[in-house]
Structure formats: structure tokens, C-alpha cells
Amino acid sequence: MKELAVIERIPRAERAARQLHRLKGLITRLSERVPLYRDRLRDAGVQPGDIRSLADLARLPFTVKDDFRQTYPYGLLAVPMEEVIRVHASSGTTGKPTVVAYTRQDVDTWSEVMARTLMAGDVGPGDVVHNAYGYGLFTGGLGFHYGAERVGAAVVPISGGFTDRQLMALRDLGSTVLCCTPSYALHLAEAIEEAGLKPKDLKLRVGFFGAEPWTEAMRDALQTRLGIMALNIYGLSEVIGPGVSVECPERDGMHVAEDHFLPEIVDPATLTPVPEGTVGELVFTTLTKEALPVLRYRTRDLTSMTTEPCRCGRTLARIGRIMGRSDDMLIIRGVNVYPSQIEHALLQVADVEPHYLLVVRRDNALDTLEVRVEVGTAVAAAGTAAMEVLAARVRRKIFETIGLTADVSIVPPKTVERSTGKAQRVLDLRK
Ligand code: AMP
Ligand code: ZN
Numbered sequence: 229m230k231e232l233a234v235i236e237r238i239p240r241a242e243r244a245a246r247q248l249h250r251l252k253g254l255i256t257r258l259s260e261r262v263p264l265y266r267d268r269l270r271d272a273g274v275q276p277g278d279i280r281s282l283a284d285l286a287r288l289p290f291t292v293k294d295d296f297r298q299t300y301p302y303g304l305l306a307v308p309m310e311e312v313i314r315v316h317a318s319s320g321t322t323g324k325p326t327v328v329a330y331t332r333q334d335v336d337t338w339s340e341v342m343a344r345t346l347m348a349g350d351v352g353p354g355d356v357v358h359n360a361y362g363y364g365l366f367t368g369g370l371g372f373h374y375g376a377e378r379v380g381a382a383v384v385p386i387s388g389g390f391t392d393r394q395l396m397a398l399r400d401l402g403s404t405v406l407c408c409t410p411s412y413a414l415h416l417a418e419a420i421e422e423a424g425l426k427p428k429d430l431k432l433r434v435g436f437f438g439a440e441p442w443t444e445a446m447r448d449a450l451q452t453r454l455g456i457m458a459l460n461i462y463g464l465s466e467v468i469g470p471g472v473s474v475e476c477p478e479r480d481g482m483h484v485a486e487d488h489f490l491p492e493i494v495d496p497a498t499l500t501p502v503p504e505g506t507v508g509e510l511v512f513t514t515l516t517k518e519a520l521p522v523l524r525y526r527t528r529d530l531t532s533m534t535t536e537p538c539r540c541g542r543t544l545a546r547i548g549r550i551m552g553r554s555d556d557m558l559i560i561r562g563v564n565v566y567p568s569q570i571e572h573a574l575l576q577v578a579d580v581e582p583h584y585l586l587v588v589r590r591d592n593a594l595d596t597l598e599v600r601v602e603v604g605t606a607v608a609a610a611g612t613a614a615m616e617v618l619a620a621r622v623r624r625k626i627f628e629t630i631g632l633t634a635d636v637s638i639v640p641p642k643t644v645e646r647s648t649g650k651a652q653r654v655l656d657l658r659k
Contacts, residue, residue: 229352229379232344235392235487236542240535243543244282250515252279255288258523261306264299265523284406285492285513286501290524293326301327307519317365318465325365328465329519337373337516340426341471341485348474348483349434349459351405353380356431358398360408360416363387363648367469368439372407375471381405388412388648391419398430406435410442410450410458414582417453427455430591436461438470440650441550441568445575446582447479462550466525467512473547478539481546488516491545492524493533496554507532509554510547528553538542557589558654560595565622567629567653570599573629577622579607583644590658598635599626605641 256276258265268289269275278284296304301324305312313332317325330338351357361368363475369387376383386397388408394416397403401472413435420430438461450458462482464474471487472489473482484491489512493502496509514520530552535545537561552566559565562596567586580601587598601622607614619636626634645652 229343229347231346232340236344236483236544238543240543243487246487247515248279248282251282251285251490251513252276254513254515254521254523255279258521259304262304262521264295264304268312269482274453277283282490285490285524288513290499290511290526291522292526293528296326297324300324300516302329304520304522305329306521307331312519315365315468316367316370317434318367326465328367328469331518334468334520335516336470337488338471339378341468341488341504342371343378344375344485345436345461345471345474346372346375346379346381346405348476348650349405349436349457350477351379351381351434355379355381356401357381357383357405357407358386358394358401358403358432359383360386360388360394360406360412360478360590360648361470365618366649367463367465368407368409368649371463371468371470372436376405376407391416391648395419395423395425398432399425402431404431404433406432406454406456408435408437409649409651410437410446411440411646412648413437413450413454413458414446415648417450421453430455432456434459436474438462440551441566441571443568443572443575444549445572446530449575449582460549462529462547462612464527464529466520466522466527467514468517472512476538476540476542480538481548482566483538483542483544483546486544489515490515491547492532494526496528496530504534505532507548507551509587510550530554530557545589556654558586558597558656560597560632562587563632565597565632569630570626571632573625574599574601577625579604579618580622580638580657581641583646584653586654587642588654588656588658595658596625596635597632598637599642600639602641602644603638608641 311331312329328420359372363369401571410509434457447458459475463470473484492511493508502508510529529550533547584601589596615638622636
């Protein structure tokens with residue numbers, strides 16, 4: 229495990245030399261083995277020998293989600309099927325899912341980056357890892373499972389759902405680490421409170437939350453209500469799954485496992501790289517993946533990146549919180565709105581719970597935004613006048629945040645549907 233910590237702290241120049249070596253190898257493999265990349269590299273006029281520095285990356289073609297659809301299910305594989313030992317698929321809401329595949333070496337790489345993820349929260353032998361990410365085609369469950377085994381912790385592979393049973397396991401098995409989506413963590417926090425338990429009745433000390441957007445205000449809520457350090461993790465199936473990046477205890481950006489996944493931030497309109505610190509679309513090139521390498525994969529996730537040294541000693545670049553997706557952005561009456569902005573606003577209003585649903589409609593060519601949000605149990609009994617006052621407060625806070633007037637519906641506790649995995653928070657009825 230020690231060598232993994234060392235890899236994360238080597239000078240950036242030393243890492244860059246390794247990255248370049250790996251990038252050259254990748255271009256050769258892609259042009260020899262994957263027809264789509266062979267054609268694209270040829271069209272871009274790029275020969276494997278043309279790659280002389282990491283800056284040459286900017287000359288290479290992009291990959292997009294639709295490339296996976298067009299070549300569904302196995303057209304992007306760079307190895308024969310005999311070398312594939314695992315298949316996962318990403319949660320598509322429409323059409324066919326995105327299928328991803330792993331060789332034995334890929335599963336090993338994945339375990340390594342997931343071990344590093346857990347080590348960022350100092351997880352190791354003696355820890356009990358309550359893994360409530362979904363097991364199955366979704367990469368979350370098995371990704372954390374292999375990482376936890378690699379660091380020598382005891383894994384509780386409970387998967388999502390059956391909240392009562394989750395509570396029993398958390399308490400009886402002495403879980404110290406919680407892994408799940410932030411929305412499910414909040415749901416668990418509520419259930420813990422309802423059972424009359426306090427954070428000190430549990431042994432939880434750190435949580436790894438990701439797979440969906442969340443906010444700093446949500447972090448504060450989870451840290452207080454669960455009595456833990458809440459770390460943000462980010463990953464995506466097309467790149468490997470979870471394990472792409474994770475916060476260290478400084479909680480000031482997520483370190484990217486750059487020795488395996490080369491990050492770039494580009495302007496989503498012009499596709500040119502933006503200066504450090506500027507928000508743009510996150511793009512990844514996998515340097516070591518065997519079965520399904522990707523070249524400049526456009527994640528659609530919006531964030532910024534910094535290579536400034538971190539107080540923790542890691543020299544890995546850090547990406548900021550995902551601010552939204554270029555394709556999940558809502559445009560309401562011409563205003564760009566990200567659900568995370570609304571969440572941020574809601575968390576600033578006392579007496580509402582951050583369980584919400586955004587409903588967008590079009591009435592007579594005019595877009596309307598309804599924000600359905602739950603009232604806290606304490607205020608629920610206070611009557612309609614109190615609800616109206618609360619709705620007005622929420623409306624004002626949303627207006628201050630996004631500059632739009634929303635119809636606010638304050639709904640009773642527990643009426644916004646809970647999810648055990650990724651929360652569905654937008655209902656766009658305009659389409
Ligand atoms: P999937 O491949 O199905 O696991 O989905 C990956 C997508 O989940 C990413 O492209 C992001 O849009 C989203 N995601 C994952 N982790 C985070 C996170 N920590 N914050 C915001 N969005 C995330
Ligand atoms: Zn750090």
C-alpha cells in the first residue's frame with residue numbers, strides 16, 4: 229500500500245514523463261486495434277510517432293457517448309473477447325445502456341485506484357466498510373467492494389435499499405465507513421434520527437459520496453447529522469467507474485488519479501483547452517485501460533481544475549465540485565439553471581428538507597419552474613399560513629440564486645420519492 233501513496237506524491241514532471249510514455253502506447257494500440265479510432269486518427273492526420281509532448285493531446289480527436297451507442301455493445305473493445313473478464317453498464321435513462329468491459333489487468337487497475345480512493349479517508353485493516361452503492365451492472369457497488377478488499381478492510385456488501393436492514397447493519401456490525409450516493413446518505417441520516425439514534429451511537433467516521441451532483445451545504449448537513457467526514461468522489465463508467473478522483477481530508481477539490489486518467493478541461497462550445505481555474509467540460513484519456521481505452525472522452529460534466537500543490541502532499545491535479553452537466557443544464561425562460569443551484573438555495577432556508585423535485589412545464593410558450601420541496605417535520609404541523617410564509621422564503625432564496633421566480637410547492641415530509649441510488653430530481657415536461 230505504501231507504494232500507492234508514493235505514486236500520488238511524485239513531482240509532476242516525473243509523472244508527466246510517464247503519462248507521455250503511456251499516451252504514445254495508447255495511440256499505437258488504438259490505431260492498430262479499434263476501427264473507430266483508426267479512422268479518426270487517420271482523418272486527423274495523426275500518426276503514433278507524432279505524439280511528442282502532452283500538449284499534442286489537443287490535436288487528437290474526441291470521443292462522445294454516442295460513439296458507444298453507435299458501436300454497441302462491443303465495437304470499441306481493444307482486446308479480443310477472450311481477454312474480457314467483466315462487463316458493466318451505465319445507467320442510461322433512454323435507449324440502450326453504455327456497455328463497458330474490463331480485462332483482468334483493468335479490474336486490477338480499478339482495485340488500485342479504488343484502494344487509493346479509500347486510503348484518502350485513511351481506510352484500512354480494522355475498518356468496516358458499509359457499501360450501500362448498488363451491486364450489479366452499475367459500477368459503484370463492485371468498484372468500492374474491490375477497493376475495500378484491496379486496502380484490507382472488512383466489506384459489508386449491503387447494496388442499496390431496505391433501509392431498516394441498513395440501519396441494523398450500521399449499528400450491529402460497527403461500520404466505520406459509509407459508501408453511497410449523497411441523497412441516500414441523507415435518507416439514512418433521517419432514518420437514523422427517526423430510530424432515536426445519535427451519531428455517537430454509531431462508529432461511522434468517514435463517508436465517500438458521489439455518483440450524482442451535490443453541494444457544500446449538503447456536505448455540511450451530512451457531516452453534522454452523521455458525525456463523519458464527508459468526502460466527494462467522482463467517476464464514470466466510460467472511464468472506469470468510481471476511482472477516477474476523490475477528495476483528501478482537506479476537502480478542497482478531488483485529486484484525479486492522473487497516472488491512469490489524463491484530465492483536460494475544454495470550452496464545451498469551441499472544444500479548446502481553457503486556462504487553469506476556468507470552468508469547462510471535463511475530458512478524460514485513459515492511459516492504462518486495456519479492454520476499453522478512451523481517447524479524450526467528453527464527460528459533459530462541468531468543473532474547473534488546478535495543479536496547485538495540495539496541503540496533503542499529493543501532487544495530483546484537483547478538480548472542483550461538478551457544477552452540472554452541459555446536457556443536464558435546464559434552460560428556463562432563457563436562463564441557464566443547474567439543479568445544484570436550487571439545492572444550494574434550498575439548503576439555506578431553515579425548515580425545509582433538501583428533498584426536492586424540479587418540474588419544468590411549458591404553458592402557452594412560457595416556461596415555468598415548479599420546485600417541490602419537503603417541509604421539516606417540526607414545522608409540518610403548523611398549518612397553511614406557516615406553509616405560505618415558508619414558500620415565500622424559498623421563492624425569494626431561489627430568485628436571489630438563479631434570478632427566476634419559481635412556483636414553490638411545500639409538500640409534507642416523506643412525499644418526495646427517495647432513491648437508493650442516483651436521485652432523479654428533474655421532471656422536464658416540455659419535451
Ligand atoms: P455512471 O457512468 O452511470 O456512473 O455516471 C457517471 C456520471 O455521474 C458522471 O458523468 C457525472 O455526471 C455523475 N457523477 C459521478 N460522480 C459525481 C459527483 N461526485 N458529483 C457530481 N456528479 C457525479
Ligand atoms: Zn489533497
